[in-house]
Amino acid sequence: MRTRWLAWTHSHPFGECRPILVPIVEYNPDLFPDLQEMVSRLPGPMNLAHRPFVDYYYGSRNWSKLYLYFSESGRVVGTIGRELVPFEYEGREIMVRNGSNWFSVQRGVGGELLKYSTRANPNSVGFMLLASDEAVKVFHHYGWVPVPGVHGYFLNGCSLYPWDSWWKAAANSVVRHFAGNRPSDFISRIQSNGSAGISVCEEHSYTADLLPRRSPFRLRFAPTLEYLDWRYNLSLSFVRYRLFRIVVGGASVGYVILNESPHQIIVAQCDGEDAGVLAYGILLALAHVGASDRKPRTMFLSCCHAEMREVLEKFGFRAWLRTSLPCAFHGVPADFNLTETSRWLMNYDWSDNGLQGPFLDQVVGD
8 A cells, every 4th residue: 555645845045935745644444454454453442443433433424534644655653642732821712632553563763743733733732631651651751740739520420431440440349339329319418508500401413502602611612512522422422421400490501421431431521601500510410321220320520620529529529649740731821820720621522532441332242
């Protein structure tokens, strides 16, 4: 197979521009077999092996792409995903570049892909939430700034994807046995806390009145309805998202999107006009989905907002194993304060964090 080349232009020392041939192309469904040849050389289960996910997430919208690095022999030897999403920092919009599926099977390729993604998407701020220890070290080498204080909170468990190893499954089983927190109890406890005016109702489409009219958060993800309908599509075959509207006094004040599977429930994305009300709305949505569980499922979310953390901990959520999740930024504006995260809204299921196998439509051997 011929190597596919993409021209990149950069400044010459004397001011002119010259083309440089770079062996990097954007993924499209025709390249899935080439991608799988590289995936077969990587250890462990990967979401890149599941075509419905890959074609949808990286091949259906321009704001999400997967860059493939081809060797001279025409084989894929590295990948990096990027998703461009709008954030708001103190009320002004900032375009953020979320990374995903950064892999290489040839020395030096990973660094070239990281630099290419940065250059190919100018005027965007690099962002990473959750990565391997090795990837975190490489990010630091390239000038990414770590951000502490983003915590992963569990209820009835202590690990995501426990089926990856026997010890994770055992630990989750032990924690679930001794904790035994039932989300159905949240409703009466919330009412006894004087928050009886808060309720949630499940929605089956994304409408404009779901979006908050104002925000208490210094930093927040500010998606459009079109983005929400794509990224948290309520009718995908490989993942099940469920949408809940938060209501106070008859008025819509926010939303919660849950990622539901037989083993666990993840708070994928949420936003609201009041941090405390949003935290209670999360609990009520979880109570609705988990009400009929014979055995409580593991529930997980990420959080760094001080008021929200206080509410979650009061209802039994705990941070396990890590003091905080790996999080880093690159190329932020000069006035962007990375040390004060207690008023940030940070959700877990950004990029492909919540899109991991086994997917709902997978069968044995897929």
